[in-house]
Amino acid sequence: MAQWRIAIAASFTAEPIENALAFWMATLCVDAEIEFAPYHQIYQQLLDPASLLGTNREGINLILLRFEDWQRSEAHDSGPAPPESATWQADTERNAHDFVDALKSAAGRASTPYLVCLCPPSPALDAEHRAVFSRTEEQLLAQLLAVPGVYPVSSAEIIALYPEAAEHDEKADQRGHIPYTPKAFAALATMAARKIRALKWPPYKVIAVDCDQTLWHGVVGEDGALGVKVDPPREALQRFLLSQRDAGMLLCLCSKNAEEDVFEVLDAHPDMLLRRKDIVASKINWQPKSQNLRSLAAELGLGLDSFIFVDDNPIECSEVAAACPEVLTLLLPDAERIPHFLQHVWAFDTLKVTEEDRQRSELYRQNVEREALQGQAMS
16 A cells, blocks of 8 residues: 655644545555644745645645635634725735645645545635635636646536535534534545545546447437437536547547547537547447457557546447456446446546646547558558
């Protein structure tokens, strides 16, 4: 088992996150030591090289931040400054600026990555505070994404995946600055664990996908290229695959069909979002899919352990899992559950998308075409 230290600094009392985070680390086979910085000491931790975060050399530094906590003081200990306060907006902007500067300095001193979770606000916030905090978060995210070694997570992303993360505990917040329910802390821990996994595990590089009943509803050999249907779940799947391509994944087809039928769907079906140009390589024939995946791996010059295979057929999935255990094989659920299923496959998570990631698919596709042409040439 790997051994890491997860050092946590928060703008609120964050210790209730420990049990759920420890559970996920054990599930991921990580021997993790979870330690907490003193209460409400984010700036001090970032500025002091001898702090808990500053001395963490092997693991992850996790920062949990709510903007409203910056305004918490003895005068208004249960929440942010009142709207009539003349300086609260300027204070928020200044604090955000100082936070970015401190984080840049801390990240530049060490190789340990910083995971910054911008946590959901309390439901009691008025509209003016929400608007200012939302704008501040947007600006902060843009700045942090440009800092090497820093990986921000927006409150919107957290709530979209785990709505429970927004559950607020007003009494615990007033008594001990513990703003969330146990369920919300478990959700925050799950989000953090997903990002930690994406940080520390080698990323998958290829998604190989089946066609009939997967990319579309129907069987193209029986229904015809224009007879298959792209229903809302398959549309969501195609949209998801395109977003993965934009994040640097290579899309391949691995299907038992007649090749010309599949390409006719990609080229001519009006409802298809996925087109032939989006596919880097394909193996469309009647051979075992495990054999075709090996061929795709050889063609792309990548290991099978970088492949994710997606199919609706449990028999095909079992065959691939048995013959190619290195491949992550995913059996699609019933159609209506596909969008939710895709959201919660951690293997698809990405942290930052670079221009190189966006161009990777096209570069591989051109290389595959170039090698195919060379193979056909007489000299």
